[in-house]
Amino acid sequence: DSGVTQTPKHLITATGQRVTLRCSPRSGDLSVYWYQQSLDQGLQFLIQYYNGEERAKGNILERFSAQQFPDLHSELNLSSLELGDSALYFCASSRQGASSYNSPLHFGNGTRLTVT
Amino acid sequence: GESVGLHLPTLSVQEGDNSIINCAYSNSASDYFIWYKQESGKGPQFIIDIRSNMDKRQGQRVTVLLNKTVKHLSLQIAATQPGDSAVYFCAENWNSGNTPLVFGKGTRLSVIA
Numbered sequence: 085d086s087g088v089t090q091t092p093k094h095l096i097t098a099t100g101q102r103v104t105l106r107c108s109p110r111s112g113d114l115s116v117y118w119y120q121q122s123l124d125q126g127l128q129f130l131i132q133y134y135n136g137e138e139r140a141k142g143n144i145l146e147r148f149s150a151q152q153f154p155d156l157h158s159e160l161n162l163s164s165l166e167l168g169d170s171a172l173y174f175c176a177s178s179r180q181g182a183s184s185y186n187s188p189l190h191f192g193n194g195t196r197l198t199v200t
Numbered sequence: 201g202e203s204v205g206l207h208l209p210t211l212s213v214q215e216g217d218n219s220i221i222n223c224a225y226s227n228s229a230s231d232y233f234i235w236y237k238q239e240s241g242k243g244p245q246f247i248i249d250i251r252s253n254m255d256k257r258q259g260q261r262v263t264v265l266l267n268k269t270v271k272h273l274s275l276q277i278a279a280t281q282p283g284d285s286a287v288y289f290c291a292e293n294w295n296s297g298n299t300p301l302v303f304g305k306g307t308r309l310s311v312i313a
Contacts, residue, residue: 127303140300174243191243
């Protein structure tokens, strides 16, 4: 068990809808990262927060947004969903503001999003 | 469970043999590397990491080798067990971690009992 908790495990919704994915980092970890995993693209970095502030941004669509709250949990909001958004969404956390030696990323078990 | 990367390269190994999983990384400026293991239906699990000022690091039954000259990373698993069957990813970053981890495509390890 990595200590990173993601909810829900599975989500099925229709095109055009909006969903919220939730992540609780490991105790003591200040950084939260969101990754998308699809069959074709592998693990793609979306966005990182450190202690409540956005730290780095990857290829995140404008329809997607995230935030990290004072208690350090994070939410990823996906709106105007399209069929191509179907994927596994992973949250990871690390102790520091960077993924580095002795502060590696630890991943949750993901949320499986299916858009129909 | 869910399948990850149906078209990944696959390595099949007999139980008890040693496994070697290879990774060619992309950025000569990368200074930190991690190996992750992903089992079906789970998130990537940290195995071992190495800094660019090292060329070898050992863990429990695993060894990571780094060859910066040819930008190559390998993961060696000793006495491979059925529980080692999974997809293995290498990941890299640079600028002392101030860039996000970039993941490779992954290799599926299949252990034959």
